Amino acid sequence: MEPIHKGIGIVSLGDLSPLIPKIVAAHIESYLHLDADILPAEDLPAAAYSRQRLQYDAGKMIAFLESRPPTGHKKKIALLAADLFVPIFSHVFGESRQGGAWALTSVFRLERQKNGSIPAPETLYERTAKVALHEIGHLFCLVHCDDPLCLMHFSGGLSDLDRTPLQFCRYCAQYLREAKF
Numbered sequence: 001m002e003p004i005h006k007g008i009g010i011v012s013l014g015d016l017s018p019l020i021p022k023i024v025a026a027h028i029e030s031y032l033h034l035d036a037d038i039l040p041a042e043d044l045p046a047a048a049y050s051r052q053r054l055q056y057d058a059g060k061m062i063a064f065l066e067s068r069p070p071t072g073h074k075k076k077i078a079l080l081a082a083d084l085f086v087p088i089f090s091h092v093f094g095e096s097r098q099g100g101a102w103a104l105t106s107v108f109r110l111e112r113q114k115n116g117s118i119p120a121p122e123t124l125y126e127r128t129a130k131v132a133l134h135e136i137g138h139l140f141c142l143v144h145c146d147d148p149l150c151l152m153h154f155s156g157g158l159s160d161l162d163r164t165p166l167q168f169c170r171y172c173a174q175y176l177r178e179a180k181f
């Protein structure tokens, strides 16, 4: 068996700019103080695609990823350009289970403005990092935070996400320090 790495594994699913995993890796290292390893890209799991909604079912995607034999990293994040949904929402930016092994982040909704225009690249990168850090927080059992100035605050949309600063509140940051492996 492969040794268990303490860091976070990052996997791109399907076509995605190679910059995205690099940006997420840099944020994991600087905000979570964990190593981030970019792993080989994989195909999007066809089993999670919904022909009715023309989107990927986030819950099914996580179930698929978690059904595979565990490899070197205990916690992993999959990054994708395809649109994600959960049955009760039209779309989600990301998804994860509390204490789970895999988190998801999709850039599909993050690389568009409300009016349909394309945001500056830095805006896309910052949004992606925020969603990824939030979802990884859940992997370490963090729950949603009441503090609107905390990354664990629930973002209902892009305006919420853009208002959220790139930081964990003191409480969530302390919880993370204790929860990390």
Ligand SMILES: [Zn+2]
Binding pocket: 134, 138, 144, 154
């Ligand atoms: Zn959340």
Ligand SMILES: [Zn+2]
Binding pocket: 145, 146, 147, 150, 151, 152, 153, 168, 169, 170, 171, 172, 173
């Ligand atoms: Zn918080």
